[in-house]
Amino acid sequence: MKQVMSNKLIIAMYTLPALILILALVYVPIVMTGYYGLMEWDGIGAKTFIGLENYIGLMQDAKFWDSAYHSFLLAAFSTLSLVGYLVISLVLANKLKGSELLRKIYLIPMLLSSVAIAQLWLKIYDPNNGMLNSLLEIFGVENTPTWLADPKLVLISIFIAIIWQYAGFYIIIYSAALKGIPESLVEAARIDGANPIQIAYKVKLPLIAGVIKVTIVLAIVGSLKYFDLIYVMTGGGPNGASEVLASYMYKEAFASYNFGYGSAVGFALLVICLIITWLVRKLTASNEEIQY
Template sequence: MDKVMSNKYVIALYVLPALLLILAIIYVPIVLTGYYGLTEWNGIGAMKFTGFDNYARVLQDNAFWQSAGHSLLLAVFSAVSLFGYLLVALVLSGKVKGANTFRKIYLIPMLLSSVAIAQLWLKVYHPTNGVLNSFLESLGFSNPPAWLAETSLVLGALFIPILWQYAGFYILIYYAALKNIPASLEEAAKIDGANAWQIAFRIKLPLIMEVIKVTIVLAVVGSLKYFDLIYVMTDGGPNGASEVMASYMYHQAFRGFDFGFGSAVGFVLLLICLIITWIIRKLTESKDTIQYS
């Protein structure tokens, strides 16, 4: 068996199906998207090659940069929220009564589809008989706001269900990483007189720093290309106040039937994600790697 697996041709034969699949569903569509951005095309008729006109139009489009600002704001909120998820995971990983129950509760949003979550929060934010406004009225607020209809409030109102939706995912990742730390390290720290905060921030967090870096990239990039819940709840409204890059791309391509420009928006979105991922990796790069066994 070792002789067979050391054969380069056999290794290539095993790798080839996965490589072809990755090429077909990831890299080929990326190349095609970049090419379609060089054309004027309504999705049905003949393509007309226009060079970099669509890309220049994207860079000069104020509506696109407004949507990019909304996406970046969501990315910042998502990255900051990771600190809260990490604190919850630290608590759950300790000897806390009922930790298993709370861990299951936090995972509930992961079991729901984005459409179901959107419908749930639409009921919460309903201006007349929604749960939130009914609660505010019971506290004496006579004229509570229409959360999804006011341009100054809609983004904040959308960020709450988005962050709630993925809370369980990140808590589970941090919880698994923390539980993987040998108990002997914590016991040794306690013998040396370390308290709970010192153990958490000087022992546990440095040991899972690589996991934290990965979650930062996942949260930021995921926020930049976020689409589904915003599409269902507001469709980018009112007046583009909740438009993000992915929804802007969808509107241009599938509603405006401008697939050339929509493809250019999608390709620029890809480049922005790659650049920001590179920046995050550079900012969090460390020459020292802490290992434990």
């Protein structure tokens, strides 16, 4: 077996199908998206080469920048929510009574599709019969908010739904990382007189720093290209108050039949994701590797 796996031809035969699939499903569409961004095209008829007009138009498009701003707000909010997920994971890692049940409850949103979650939160936010406004009325609030119709409230309302949707995903990642920490290290810190907060901050967090960096990248990039739940709940409204880059790209390409401009938006989104990922990796880079 060792002799077979040292044969470069056999290695190439094993890896070639995967490389072809990656090339066909990832890199070719990326190149084609950038290429379509150079065209004036409705997605059906003949293409007209217009050079960088679409990309120059992006720089002057107020709707594009508003959508980008909302996407960055979502990315910032999602990154901050990681602190909450991490705290919950640290608490559950202490083997408290009922922690296993809570861990399973947090996973429930992962079993639902984004469309189902959107429909659920639409019912919660319903201004007339929704659970949230009904609770506010019980506590004496007369003029209950129209959560998804108010430009000042729509983003925070959507962000709360997204936090609920991804809670289980990040908690299970952090919980798995915390379980990998040797109990002997925690016990040694406890014998030295460290309290639970000190153990969490000075022992556990440094040991899972690599996992935390990965989740930061996942949260930011995932937020920048987030689409489905927002589109189902608000469609980018009211009046563009919840429009994000992915929904703006969809509307331009498939609703307005401006496929060339929509491709330019999509390619710009890709570039933004790459730059943000590079910046996060640079800012969180460390030459120290903790061994245990």
